[in-house]
Amino acid sequence: MQDAHSTDTSPGRTPTGASRQVPESPSQPVPEALQALTLDAAAADVPVPRPARAKRQVQEALQAPQVPPARPRNSRASTTGEVAGVRITSARRIIDVESGTRKLDLVRYYARVAPWLLPHLRDRPVALLRAPQGLGGERVFQRHLTRMAIPGVTLHDELDGGHPLIGIDSLDALIHVAQMDGIELHTWSARAANVDLPDRVVFDLDPDPALGWERVIEAAQLTRTLLGDLGLEAFCQTSGNKGLHIVVPLVPGPGWDDTKAFARAVAQRLASGWPTQFTAIQNADHRKKKIYVDYLRNVRGAGTAAAYSVRARPGLGVCVPIAWDELAQTTGGAHWTLANIDVRLKQLNRPKRAAPWARFTEVRQTVSSELTLRLEEGGA
DNA sequence: GAGGAGT
DNA sequence: ACTCCTCAACGCCAT
DNA sequence: ATGGCG
Numbered sequence: 233m234q235d236a237h238s239t240d241t242s243p244g245r246t247p248t249g250a251s252r253q254v255p256e257s258p259s260q261p262v263p264e265a266l267q268a269l270t271l272d273a274a275a276a277d278v279p280v281p282r283p284a285r286a287k288r289q290v291q292e293a294l295q296a297p298q299v300p301p302a303r304p305r306n307s308r309a310s311t312t313g314e315v316a317g318v319r320i321t322s323a324r325r326i327i328d329v330e331s332g333t334r335k336l337d338l339v340r341y342y343a344r345v346a347p348w349l350l351p352h353l354r355d356r357p358v359a360l361l362r363a364p365q366g367l368g369g370e371r372v373f374q375r376h377l378t379r380m381a382i383p384g385v386t387l388h389d390e391l392d393g394g395h396p397l398i399g400i401d402s403l404d405a406l407i408h409v410a411q412m413d414g415i416e417l418h419t420w421s422a423r424a425a426n427v428d429l430p431d432r433v434v435f436d437l438d439p440d441p442a443l444g445w446e447r448v449i450e451a452a453q454l455t456r457t458l459l460g461d462l463g464l465e466a467f468c469q470t471s472g473n474k475g476l477h478i479v480v481p482l483v484p485g486p487g488w489d490d491t492k493a494f495a496r497a498v499a500q501r502l503a504s505g506w507p508t509q510f511t512a513i514q515n516a517d518h519r520k521k522k523i524y525v526d527y528l529r530n531v532r533g534a535g536t537a538a539a540y541s542v543r544a545r546p547g548l549g550v551c552v553p554i555a556w557d558e559l560a561q562t563t564g565g566a567h568w569t570l571a572n573i574d575v576r577l578k579q580l581n582r583p584k585r586a587a588p589w590a591r592f593t594e595v596r597q598t599v600s601s602e603l604t605l606r607l608e609e610g611g612a
Numbered sequence: 613g614a615g616g617a618g619t
Numbered sequence: 620a621c622t623c624c625t626c627a628a629c630g631c632c633a634t
Numbered sequence: 635a636t637g638g639c640g
Binding site: 359360362364372373374375376377378379380395492513514515518528531532533534 | 626627629630631633
Binding site for chain 4: 373418436438536
């Protein structure tokens with residue numbers, strides 16, 4: 233996920249005040265609707281909207297260039313849908329231009345995937361990455377529900393300095409979140425009832441885009457082997473983006489500091505053992521041609537995109553848990569997207585087939601400062 | 613996206 | 620009734 | 635102290 237207020241290619245920003253300028257010419261050809269819109273705004277003495285608003289108008293213009301101007305009042309119903317008993321506004325709004333996905337497609341996905349997704353959300357604080365103006369617009373990361381309630385959503389008060397954390401424990405809550413353009417769902421690595429004792433360690437393997445996918449598969453297997461040597465069973469999911477997540481379930485016990493220290497030791501061991509393959513340093517220049525092992529998800533208040541969460545990036549990748557023996561057949565971190573995820577869900581529905589993470593809730597293991605020390609001192 | 617203030 | 624404005628995170632690490 | 639990062 234990115235910073236909450238990323239301003240990418242913003243069309244025709246106008247300085248506050250009287251003088252306004254024609255938008256710089258974009259590198260891509262500008263659709264006619266957009267040209268007309270910006271030209272009109274510049275020519276007539278019309279107040280020029282703020283960038284976010286401009287994007288919204290542009291998007292609307294692109295989607296429905298031929299909407300009759302005199303639409304009868306109250307006929308917004310044409311773009312209002314219903315999913316699982318929840319009113320979905322702007323249902324036909326396109327949220328991802330690349331795939332042509334509409335808001336209603338997103339909401340319906342979350343309704344369909346709920347049986348698999350909800351167990352990963354249940355009882356955990358959840359943070360949302362919302363994109364009310366679509367993937368091209370402003371993205372909002374939301375950890376608390378202070379101002380506004382979302383129907384069905386559970387509130388965990390006083391777990392985070394008195395700011396109510398978000399809990400999604402029902403289909404109803406999930407669909408209301410999707411109605412609010414909640415696209416990514418990030419869960420804490422601890423249960424709300426035991427929020428100071430993490431119950432998993434997560435390693436986010438984030439490759440330099442230049443690297444081939446085989447390198448990422450190899451890196452994941454190295455990580456699995458290292459953890460296995462420490463007596464820890466690990467699980468793998470596609471990140472829906474470029475890389476993979478390695479997840480190690482824990483019996484709660486060690487606190488956040490010990491858990492983070494362990495995760496850091498693992499990341500640094502990978503980086504020192506295979507220096508051409510891994511880095512544990514976040515800065516961009518250290519990452520060239522490497523796979524960044526992001527161990528900093530293992531901090532109180534941080535989160536990781538949940539299994540079956542959509543990612544708010546063009547193409548709308550999905551996080552998908554897989555079995556280790558499936559890894560070699562994957563083609564990338566975004567192997568599954570909103571466009572092809574149904575194939576996977578159908579597989580999961582086959583009664584005889586073992587769930588890829590069947591053992592996840594059965595594993596009984598934990599970490600300790602002793603184990604971390606052993607790792608740091610170079611022991612096996 | 614939603615709520616509140618302002619017109 | 621409508622438009623406009625505002626709001627919706629945070630901790631860690633490298634430098 | 636600041637900036638970038640996720």
